[in-house]
Amino acid sequence: MKDQLVKALALEGRVRLYLVRSTDLVEEARNRFDLNPTPTAALGRVLSVASIMGAMLKDSHEMLTININGGGPLGQIVVDAYPNGDVRGFVSNPLAEADSLNNGHLNVGAIVGNAGTLTVTKDLHMEDNWSGTVALQSGEIGEDFAYYFTLSEQTPTAVSVGVKVEPGGQVKAAGAMVLQMMPDATDTDISICEHVLSGLKPMSTIMEEYDDSDLSALAKDMFEDANVLSVQDVAFSCPCSKEKTERVLSSIAPGELQEMIDEDHGAEVTCNFCNTTYQFSEEELQKILDENLKNLAETKELEDSVDSGRRD
Template identity: 65%
Template sequence: MVLVNFIVEDIMKDQLLKALVLNEHVRLYIVRTTDLVQEAQDRFDLHPCACAALGRTLSVASMMGAMLKSEEEMLSITINGHGPIGSIVVDAYANGNVRGFVSNPHVEDVLIRPGKLNVGAVVGTDGTLTVTKDLSMEENFSGSVELQSGEIGDDFAYYFTLSEQTPTAVSCGVLIGTDGRVASAGAMILQMLPDATETDISICEHVLEGLKPMSTLIQEYDDSSLEALANDMFEDAKILTTQPVAYDCPCSKVRMARALGTIKKSDVLEMADKEHGCDITCNFCNESYHFTEEELRAIASKMHD
């Protein structure tokens, strides 16, 4: 009898890494988002430029969500540069999970050169990047900055530096393969902590100058780990945590029923009488929920005139 050992490789899934580097003077976040960006593309039939723009925003948002202090907190990001893609809207949660959409998922692609998407051209620069944090307090925190390039990474770096007074470098990228699907996606944030020195800043600048595009790095380290990438970037990287992240929308038929309960009772009854039901689609995940005529009447029966 011949025994055959099968080695099943653990395919790297989307994950987020938090670390401290340079004598713990600098905070490092790295996230792999290939699968969740692919899910966004599948859900909305995103064309390449739309996929790159939304994917970059989802990637940075995942790291920003992980910066929140409690599971009850969340943040929303809106980017509108008045370009042909329209608005980019993303929600991020403290566990690093995200959801989002763009106004025009089928925006016509613009190229800088063959094989290089011009994300800034479809996003535009005549507008703002706004971050609204729901910290479970009486009022939400909101910060807004003018768009710098529409390329997403530069715009987030400007937001952190100006709105949150934290010198920050942001790199993000989405690589679309020749088959039109997401080959790799991810992002990185380097943040100077209060005790960071000029030497620390110079070292970070040197590392960033020699860094390959983020999508290339994610692709090259796809068979290893984000820990390996962090250690290759900084010899003294102290890994704090790694956690899985995903495209996750908490919508449900129950929530959609609550939403129906916020409109006029007469409108709900009209849908029951004339349409004999209705379908509601979630903007954030494109999931559709059907309500029968009986379900609509049951909702209306609990509403005030």
């Protein structure tokens, strides 16, 4: 079954539950960047949690960016998430690998590191963006996000996330769970949640078992009274395009554009977030340059006219 995200309430609305199956989108990220297994797991874990955090946004025009840099050989992890379930992201070093496993699993913490921070920046279409930063706890991602939610957003949260990578490198299963206590949660609710969490298998194993099922079934298996609020698709998707890339090139100084034409005879621009490459011929660059020069001339003419009017 395709990737999906489920939002639910449990224990009479005092517990909020998010579940996401992200196998296909993590596999797409692996393919786009030709990631080694451990970077696949690291980026896949962040993409999975990010899809849930995007679904927490209130407005369709909002978005958030996650930036993790733990000082390890992987470098930065940067992920964008949107309310419609779309995510995109990249790592600085897609070829990083750990020297050893972590209890038989890919050693994500070793390549991410834990001598840095996790920062979430939300673009809520207000005057200033909202930003929260916490110190990394382990670099294993799940524990780090749980710490972020609890400290930065003041919401007691449990996070479970997993990516299973086959020996050939393909993503076998990926997913995440975010469980949050609402302000009116009781001590009994907390005990019930602790009991549920203690019995959970690794998230990648759970996603393998529910691969052919609607995740609503998983929510109800976890909590008998689970009230599923919504089910939505999630995907790796980037809003970049050749037209948007052309607008970026239009912001380059005319002299630099002329160098691209004279020396490179064109331009190749690659999107960091999805690794899509856009080609621009000499003729296309010349058209952009001509339009730039025209706009500059019109601006100067307008400024000269304003200055002349002031002198008069």
